[in-house]
Amino acid sequence: MTAYDVLRVFCGPRGGYGNELGVVRDGSVLPGPDERQEFAAKLGFSETVFVDDPERGVIDIYTPTTRLPFAGHPCVGAAWLLDVPELVTPAGVVGARQDGEFCWIEARAEWVPPRTLRQYATAAEVDDLPVPPKGEWVYAWAWLDEPAGRIRARAFPGRDDGIDEDEATGAAALLLTDRLGRALNITQGTGSQILTAPQPEGWTEVGGRVYLER
Structure with a gap:
């Protein structure tokens, strides 16, 4: 079984709620898009992230049915887990920062x-x-x-x-x-x-x- 972490992103003030996110820290174990899509569908989370370069923050995001160039809660969760100043997504470079109990990303509406x-x-x-x-x-x-x-x-x-x-x-x-x-x-x-x-x-x-x- 491919190893993965499960995060809850956008939790409430007391730590409850939040949206679950699957993160495969070693994306090389599932390098192809078809393999990743199949695994994301198997996990069944609204999104699953595959990390292709943890130091540079290169990530790949999938729903159970499609690949996404950018998504909000996967980027916030991946930025928190990897503790990097930016993420590289197909849509563009996403800024990231930690601020106390909150993790922030910076992205564009387009x-x-x-x-x-x-x-x-x-x-x-x-x-x-x-x-x-x-x-x-x-x-x-x-x-x-x-x-x-x-x-x-x-x-x-x-x-x-x-x-x-x-x-x-x-x-x-x-x-x-x-x-x-x-x-x-x-x-x-x-x-x-x-x-x-x-x-x-x-x-x-x-x-x-x-x-x-x-």
Whole structure:
């Protein structure tokens, strides 16, 4: 069996919740894209990361059904685990830093695949949403406290891979931050926390807590 770590990324203030992430630290054991795709499907996490160069931070990201040039929670988790100043992804070089209990990455909205950002009037409406039909990637959100930048969100990938809802999605949070042009404190899923902040020249920081599960 190929060795891998399991992290929880974007955990809540008390260390719970977060989105699970599989990380294969030695990507050379599964060098081909077909092998990696098969392994990611077998693990069944929303994303799995293969590390191709731990010192330079070169990573490769897969969902159970497809390869991604960039994704938020895999980059935050890999940056925390490898403790590197940057990650190299097919989309571009992702800045990374540790700040106390939070790990941050810096990326660009144009790296994120299309998402539907759908605003609702209240957090209760977001809480009550059923899983929408397949085919459309929906990030449902509402203000909890607009002056404070606090948001309630849920993410529905719309893929046919058994993952109806993502517990925490950094890329969608990045898109929303880019659209709103302000720092956000997002409560997503059952209790995950994602922090974001716009940066100069079109960059956005996304941060959260990461814990090693096993």
